[in-house]
Structure formats: structure tokens, C-alpha cells
Amino acid sequence: MVLGWAQARRAAYDSVVPLTAVTEPLAAALGLRLAAPLVAAEDLPGFDNAAMDGYAVAGAPPWRVVGRSLAGDPPPPAAVGGADRADRADGAGEAWEVATGAHLPPGTRSVLPVEDADVDGALVSGCVEPGRHVRHRGEEALAGEVLLAAGTRVTPQVVALAAAVGVSALSVVPAPRVAALVTGSELGDGPGRVRDALGPALPGWVAWAGGTSTGVTRLIDDAEMLRGALGGADAEVVVVTGSSSVGREDHVRPLLAELGATPVADGVDCRPGSLAGLWRLADGRLVAALPGNPFAALVAFVTVVAPALGGLRGDPLSPLGPVTGDLSPHRSATRLVPVRLTADGVVALGHDHSAMLRGVAAADALAVVPPEGGTALLQPLPV
Numbered sequence: 001m002v003l004g005w006a007q008a009r010r011a012a013y014d015s016v017v018p019l020t021a022v023t024e025p026l027a028a029a030l031g032l033r034l035a036a037p038l039v040a041a042e043d044l045p046g047f048d049n050a051a052m053d054g055y056a057v058a059g060a061p062p063w064r065v066v067g068r069s070l071a072g073d074p075p076p077p078a079a080v081g082g083a084d085r086a087d088r089a090d091g092a093g094e095a096w097e098v099a100t101g102a103h104l105p106p107g108t109r110s111v112l113p114v115e116d117a118d119v120d121g122a123l124v125s126g127c128v129e130p131g132r133h134v135r136h137r138g139e140e141a142l143a144g145e146v147l148l149a150a151g152t153r154v155t156p157q158v159v160a161l162a163a164a165v166g167v168s169a170l171s172v173v174p175a176p177r178v179a180a181l182v183t184g185s186e187l188g189d190g191p192g193r194v195r196d197a198l199g200p201a202l203p204g205w206v207a208w209a210g211g212t213s214t215g216v217t218r219l220i221d222d223a224e225m226l227r228g229a230l231g232g233a234d235a236e237v238v239v240v241t242g243s244s245s246v247g248r249e250d251h252v253r254p255l256l257a258e259l260g261a262t263p264v265a266d267g268v269d270c271r272p273g274s275l276a277g278l279w280r281l282a283d284g285r286l287v288a289a290l291p292g293n294p295f296a297a298l299v300a301f302v303t304v305v306a307p308a309l310g311g312l313r314g315d316p317l318s319p320l321g322p323v324t325g326d327l328s329p330h331r332s333a334t335r336l337v338p339v340r341l342t343a344d345g346v347v348a349l350g351h352d353h354s355a356m357l358r359g360v361a362a363a364d365a366l367a368v369v370p371p372e373g374g375t376a377l378l379q380p381l382p383v
């Protein structure tokens with residue numbers, strides 16, 4: 001069934017569930033969604049330590065410097081005495097010179113920053129509140145504590161937190177794999193042929209939408225070749241460009257019907273991109289039809305492929321914000337228009353027919369213009 005543009009986008013998203021979780025090292029998990037909560041493996045910090053370069057002390061000044069604790073040093077021995085000054089000839093408590101991040105020597109409670117310290121030979125004095133400039137074991141996280149919920153996107157900051165709490169691998173929803181089949185006997189270089197614009201673009205579109213491209217295969221217009229390539233595509237989503245229309249050599253829809261594929265969207269009421277479609281095969285794979293006309297193919301990609309990939313990754317379907325601008329609607333269908341963003345709204349760039357590329361290559365985004373001339377929305381473009 002032909003769906004409205006927003007309906008098709010929603011249907012593509014709703015047609016999938018997140019892929020089965022995998023465990024990945026931190027670097028490979030970047031950008032994916034947590035499939036399980038992030039749980040601290042260790043306390044953070046792992047031990048009481050100095051928050052400033054200076055002197056670790058206890059009790060009232062003055063203090064006698066008895067040692068040095070640098071970051072990375074083993075914990076200093078116990079029995080540092082801030083309180084035992086009564087035993088000392090000069091009446092001073094003890095201080096340890098400490099670096100930021102160093103173990104806080106046992107018996108000390110505060111760190112006097114070096115710039116606040118008066119040093120007189122082996123004696124240090126200065127003013128510091130009890131407990132100041134100390135980071136306590138577990139004050140940010142305790143081992144076993146849930147730090148982030150499942151569904152959180154693994155940003156570089158999440159990677160940093162995981163590493164800090166001793167977690168080196170994460171349970172994540174993997175990126176869906178996408179195989180591209182670019183059909184067209186006319187494609188190629190030389191007189192009378194048409195240069196392939198989509199094959200070079202598809203890996204970038206897939207990466208932008210959060211998929212992993214497994215490769216682009218060029219096919220001539222042949223039903224059996226398409227059947228073979230579709231059957232052999234090892235991916236969650238197969239994107240077929242061209243061959244989506246009703247001509248003698250347009251094999252996508254007849255083949256999908258023959259295979260008994262279930263339509264999610266069979267045509268979209270938009271211009272360009274009306275021939276876009278998405279189906280589910282009996283084996284669970286999705287097949288997307290992208291019209292051969294390049295701008296139409298991109299519209300189809302953002303309409304049905306990108307939302308499906310988002311759903312497979314466990315991403316939410318992002319709401320599209322309204323835009324204003326001088327945008328002329330189509331009489332009956334949603335129009336997608338390449339636009340540039342300005343402080344006063346959007347400006348249509350032209351070159352926006354189905355077979356064109358100049359408009360969209362120069363555009364910041366697409367304006368999604370409803371037929372009745374209501375509020376237009378801003379659809380981001382692959383970057």
C-alpha cells in the first residue's frame with residue numbers, strides 16, 4: 001500500500017526491533033546503544049587521593065614534611081601522625097608532599113594546596129579546612145552501581161566513564177549490515193551510457209544512517225541476476241537501486257511479489273521518491289527499493305531506509321522540527337525540497353527534480369512540504 005510520507009517513515013521505523021546484543025570492546029562500541037546498563041566494576045576513585053598538588057595534613061599547623069606521595073606511587077605506609085604532635089620535640093604534626101591523584105597518606109585528612117603553603121625549612125603551615133581537596137574512594141561510583149541505563153548512546157564520554165570504572169567491553173545493539181545492489185544495464189562510462197551516481201554514494205548514506213555497508217554490487221537489469229544477488233546478500237537490510245518502476249526491465253516489485261515479501265510501504269505519496277518501498281522477506285531480511293533517479297533515491301533512503309536502520313540500532317525516531325520559507329507545495333503529494341538554512345528560515349535551491357543532484361549536493365537539509373501548504377518540516381541530509 002502507498003503511504004503518506006510521514007506514515008511511511010513511521011512504518012519503516014515500527015517494522016523493526018533492535019538487533020540482538022553483542023559485546024564489544026569500548027572503541028568498537030562507540031556510537032551504538034547500550035543493550036544492558038553500565039555497571040561499575042570498581043569504585044571510582046579506587047582509593048582516597050589528593051585533589052590538589054600540595055601537602056596532605058591532619059590537625060593544626062605547623063606540620064613537618066615526612067615524605068612524598070606522587071600519583072602512581074604505592075600507598076604510603078600507615079601511622080602518619082597528625083595527632084601525635086605531643087610526642088614531638090617541635091610540637092609539629094606530620095605532612096606529606098602529595099601530587100594530584102596520589103594516594104592520601106593514612107592519617108592525613110586534608111590537602112593544603114602548594115600555593116597556600118608557607119614553607120620554612122622542613123616545616124609547613126597554612127590554612128585548610130578539614131577534609132578539603134580530598135577525593136574519597138567511591139565518591140563518584142561504587143562497584144556494582146548502575147551508572148547508565150540500557151538504551152544510552154555510547155558517546156566518547158560514556159567510553160571514558162566505562163574505562164574509569166574498570167569496564168573494558170560493553171553490551172551493545174550492533175550496527176545493522178546493509179548490502180546494496182545497484183541495478184541498471186545502462187550504467188557505466190562511455191557513449192550512451194549513464195554514470196553510476198548511487199554506487200559511490202551508498203556507503204556514505206549507510207554510514208550516516210548508522211549502518212555498516214557490506215558492499216555495493218552492480219547488476220544489469222536481469223530478473224534472475226537480481227534474484228541471485230538478493231538471495232546471496234548477507235545483511236539485515238538489502239537496498240536495491242533502480243528497477244523500481246513498471247517498465248519491462250523493472251524487476252524489483254515483481255520479484256518481491258513472487259518471493260511473497262510482506263510490504264511495509266509499497267510506494268510513498270511524495271515527490272520525488274514515489275516509487276520508494278520497503279518489504280520484509282520470509283527470512284526476516286528487509287529489502288528497500290530506491291528509484292534509480294538519484295534525488296528520488298536519496299529521498300527514498302531518508303524516508304524508509306534510515307528510519308529502519310535507526311530502529312534496528314535501538315535509536316529513537318527523531319522528531320523533525322518545523323521550518324519556514326518560501327516553499328511551494330505539490331498539488332497532492334508531499335514535496336521534498338533541497339534547502340539552505342538562513343537566519344530567516346530556509347531558501348529553496350532548485351535543481352530538485354527526481355533525476356537531479358545539484359540541489360541536494362548544495363543543500364543543508366530537505367524541507368518536507370505538505371500538499372495542503374501546512375507546516376513544513378526539516379529533514380536532515382547525510383553528511
Ligand SMILES: Nc1nc2c(c(=O)[nH]1)N[C@H]1C(S)=C(S)[C@@H](COP(=O)(O)OP(=O)(O)OC[C@H]3O[C@@H](n4cnc5c(N)ncnc54)[C@H](O)[C@@H]3O)O[C@H]1N2
Nearest residue numbers: 184194195196197198242243244245250291292293296354
Ligand atoms: N510508466 C512509468 N514510468 C515511470 C514512472 C511511472 O510511474 N510510470 N515513474 C518514474 C519515476 S517517478 C522514477 S523515480 C523512475 C524510477 O525508475 P526505476 O527505479 O525503475 O529506475 P531505472 O528505470 O533503472 O532508472 C531511472 C533513471 O535513473 C537513472 N539511474 C538509474 N540508476 C542510476 C544510478 N545508479 N546512477 C545514476 N543514474 C541512475 C537511469 O539511467 C534512468 O534515467 O521511473 C520513472 N518512470
Ligand code: MOO
Nearest residue numbers: 272273274275296
Ligand atoms: O520515485 Mo520518482 O521519484 O517519484 O521521482
